[in-house]
Amino acid sequence: MATHNIEASSRKVEGKGASRRLRHAGQVPAIVYGAGGNPENVQLNHNQLWLASQNEWFYSSILHLSVDGTSQKVLLRDMQRHPFKQQIMHLDFQRIDENVAIRFNVPLHFLNQDASPAGKTAGVVVLHELNEIRVSSLPRDLPEFIEVDLSALDLGDIIHLSALKLPDGVTIPELKLGREHDVAVVIARHARVEVEEEAPVVAEAVVVPSTKAAKAAAPAAAPAPAKKK
Numbered sequence: 001m002a003t004h005n006i007e008a009s010s011r012k013v014e015g016k017g018a019s020r021r022l023r024h025a026g027q028v029p030a031i032v033y034g035a036g037g038n039p040e041n042v043q044l045n046h047n048q049l050w051l052a053s054q055n056e057w058f059y060s061s062i063l064h065l066s067v068d069g070t071s072q073k074v075l076l077r078d079m080q081r082h083p084f085k086q087q088i089m090h091l092d093f094q095r096i097d098e099n100v101a102i103r104f105n106v107p108l109h110f111l112n113q114d115a116s117p118a119g120k121t122a123g124v125v126v127l128h129e130l131n132e133i134r135v136s137s138l139p140r141d142l143p144e145f146i147e148v149d150l151s152a153l154d155l156g157d158i159i160h161l162s163a164l165k166l167p168d169g170v171t172i173p174e175l176k177l178g179r180e181h182d183v184a185v186v187i188a189r190h191a192r193v194e195v196e197e198e199a200p201v202v203a204e205a206v207v208v209p210s211t212k213a214a215k216a217a218a219p220a221a222a223p224a225p226a227k228k229k
Contacts, residue, residue: 002144004057005064005071006049008042019090028088032065032074035095042067049088053079060106060132061144065093073139075104096139103173106143107132108185112151118188124155125191129184133161133172141169150186159186 011022011029019029026046033039042065052058058076065074078092096102108131113119118126133146146164153159160182161172174181 002057002061003064004052004061005066006044006052008044008065008067010068011041011043014041023087023089028091030091030093032067032072032093032095035097037095040067044091046088049091050086053088056107057144060104062096062139062142063093073098075102098139101136101138102142103134103136104142105132106135107145109145109147110186111147111149113153116150116153116188118153118155118157119150121155123191124188126150126153127187127189129187133164133185134174135166135170136173137167137170141167143167143170148185153186153188155188155190157186157188158184160184 008030011018022029022043023046027043028046028049030042030044031039032042062073062075064071073096074093075096076091077094078090080089080091081087082089108128110128113126116126118124135142135146137143146166148159148164150159161175162182164172164185166172174183
């Protein structure tokens, strides 16, 4: 596994006002906690952090966080972004214990889809039902991603969680909950062609009144003039 270093420095001031001033100065407030240690307030350079956040490993790997020159291994647990600006507002890092298993979401990398029978067949769509899975392992065994080889995928095939090839020491906790949790990861099926049905043409109804109704609706005839005696 590659080593990913993140630089930070400790911060003594707390509160919304102090955090606002840090952001105006191009810094990002963060907290580090866990592994039996006290919570630690730190700050990071926003531009460097923004570049790191564009990479997949930032969210799925163990990070080596250096605080004032002292390195510690952490996982990113939470990141708050500005609602509309390209700005990171706050971060939560969790320290890890090398001897304690951790649960973490790991991305899936799908390989050889275009070369598969399903990928070569017209009218077949390959659906990625999951893009990441939650795994459990010791920190040293945690993979940055898991590869899913689709080279043999054919129409009608379904790849379930249980079919994924995991590195040694890595498990999927969800599979221990029962067969109903062995969900689909990839499905190859016919593309649905939806044709809008033309609405049937309904002739406009012409109401023909009955004879009795017609007589009732007709204007009364004028009385005949009286004959002179």
